[in-house]
């Protein structure tokens with residue numbers, strides 16, 4: 001009840017559809033409370049309120065993707081992740097605001113208005129909540145729910161976590177079902193989890209980490225057990241239990257544009273890990289500098305194809321008006337898509353359609369796929385654990401040079417002011433893309449990555465310590481190790 005009251009009082013616009021103050025959900029919470037008292041809870045999240053990003057389908061509440069084109073859509077079925085959470089006793093706490101179809105970095109590209117961060121700057125100005133899962137992150141930060149689901153295609157769970165001071169986890173690609181999750185860029189899309197603590201994120205991950213026959217990219221039970229047995233080999237198993245871990249510091253992430261508070265938080269995290277007996281090793285991921293450009297070719301290309309179905313005939317709210325009445329189909333499509341999609345989504349459709357066109361394909365899409373391979377190879381070179389799905393393994397490297405885990409910032413700066421990220425303030429779309437520079441490499445490689453809030457100690461100049469998101473990235477399948485290191489940093 002307190003969470004629902006918070007949803008209605010803060011004016012943060014974290015929800016597109018919030019729960020009514022009373023209803024069936026409240027009975028389910030009370031039943032779970034009874035089970036908890038009797039010592040027989042269904043799971044660690046029995047009776048907990050979980051907010052759901054509004055691009056994940058729910059039968060009982062609309063799923064709008066923050067888009068005009070789906071503003072009247074309610075799915076006839078639940079996404080697999082919703083069924084899994086409800087089977088575990090969790091209660092959907094409402095549908096969280098986002099950037100339209102997941103496209104954005106500040107949760108401002110929403111038909112339902114921008115999300116506001118609970119945090120403000122020193123002069124009381126509203127800050128960006130990050131995006132695209134900004135509503136999910138703010139709902140967690142403002143105690144409007146216990147935890148939240150988001151989606152992370154290029155950083156959309158980790159960036160909002162970093163900007164709101166919450167924990168955000170993107171699992172290895174293919175572990176959590178995407179069935180019923182509205183596709184943005186299929187080869188990159190993952191369902192991610194936001195919570196106040198790594199342990200609550202872990203509880204939810206363990207519920208969702210299962211094969212789903214309805215998602216063709218969901219890892220089979222056989223592959224899952226093969227990955228587990230590889231990770232339990234004598235060489236790797238000890239990492240979860242004993243010290244020391246070899247922590248890699250990717251030097252390419254130490255860019256000159258890094259905000260001093262973020263660099264300080266990064267340094268403090270490394271010192272903290274070293275004090276606990278772990279060892280720090282500089283590593284190089286040379287393809288990192290091309291990752292952002294490759295991502296912004298691949299993701300819009302896939303998006304342009306995915307969004308083609310919203311034409312007002314097969315899917316999407318049909319635009320009313322004289323042009324859609326008795327006119328050739330082209331008008332109906334154009335009016336529906338022209339009025340249904342927002343500016344950023346249209347930009348991505350144009351970008352993607354261009355880069356997939358015959359004359360441009362070789363220069364853009366194919367090049368970006370090559371860069372994607374290089375990014376993946378960089379990670380495989382630095383991790384001591386081999387990629388369990390790679391066809392060929394790198395050989396001939398000295399084990400001494402390799403690491404168990406990487407620790408780097410989640411974003412180059414602290415959250416910008418909301419007023420500075422609007423088009424009216426002269427901010428270009430490219431400015432928003434740059435926020436993703438540290439999150440897209442793990443997305444291109446499908447690796448597990450977690451953002452945890454770390455306080456950069458107060459310095460003489462800045463006064464109070466600021467929160468910055470620190471990112472932990474692991475080899476494919478090493479999700480539990482990533483969360484273990486996240487806990488060490490909390």
Ligand code: GLN
Nearest residue numbers: 102103104153154155156
């Ligand atoms: N900001 C990135 C984009 O706009 C990431 C989005 C996401 O992960 N859904 O594409």
